[in-house]
Amino acid sequence: MVDPRGPRFAAAVTTVVLAVTIITGNPWLLLGQTVVFLVGAVAGIRNAPYGLVFRYLVRPRLGPPADLEDEAPPRFAQAVGAVFGVLGTVGLLAGPAALGYSAAALAFAAAFLNAAFGFCLGCQIYLVLRSATVKGART
Template sequence: MSDRTPGAQVRVDPRGPRFAAVLTTLVLVVALVTGSGWLLAAQAVVFALGAALGLRFSPYGWLYRRLVRPRLGPPQELEDERPPRFAQAVGFVFAAVGAVGYLSGATWLGVAAGALALAAAFLNAAFGYCLGCEMYLFLVRGRARLGQASR
């Protein structure tokens, strides 16, 4: 679910990204257990769609809206879509690097990058802690401080 008003940022149901993190965690576990670079590449595509087009255009966002959201009550609040989109971009980088590692024969790189992506997805799925979102907020605050310091 999202709310778009003219001139405003997209706001999303925070349960959607957490649902996506659960699916992502499952996909990444299977990719690491099987050593499948192709599965990791598919997850990279999912991340890329969410980062580039918005969470509602991600396959996991679509599943949430069609299968899960109708069975839930309305969200208590909506959140800004920008931090989770940034998290999707970070996830894309790690999944893409991992896929390249597996597919090029550098299995250690596939395992390392896939495991880092899994750790971040698991934190969100299990505890509601979005590491990529926190990175986004850290960068925004840092940019604001730099802007104030240059005045």
């Protein structure tokens, strides 16, 4: 279980990183963000770099969360972000550049939705897939 403000904080930082990536076309910045996505997917969002910043610098200044949420959907969202990050990095480094910019833009849009509105697109995809597999297992 995680404080839902942590993934939203991470999404805000990710939004800024991806905006700078799109503006500058810097593949190394996108590669760095991709590593952050991978760490969040594999080690958990609390152990990802932005999660650590939230845990040690931001959360102590906030009150306790109103509720906690399951970590699985945000971890899945981080994995989806990693896929787009890999595609974008490859596009920016080896071409076509349109692939790099498109993948970065899609990741930016998803991060922005979470940061600005608390809507985690990857989390929603996770829930749809999970409900489809649970229903499929029952039939």
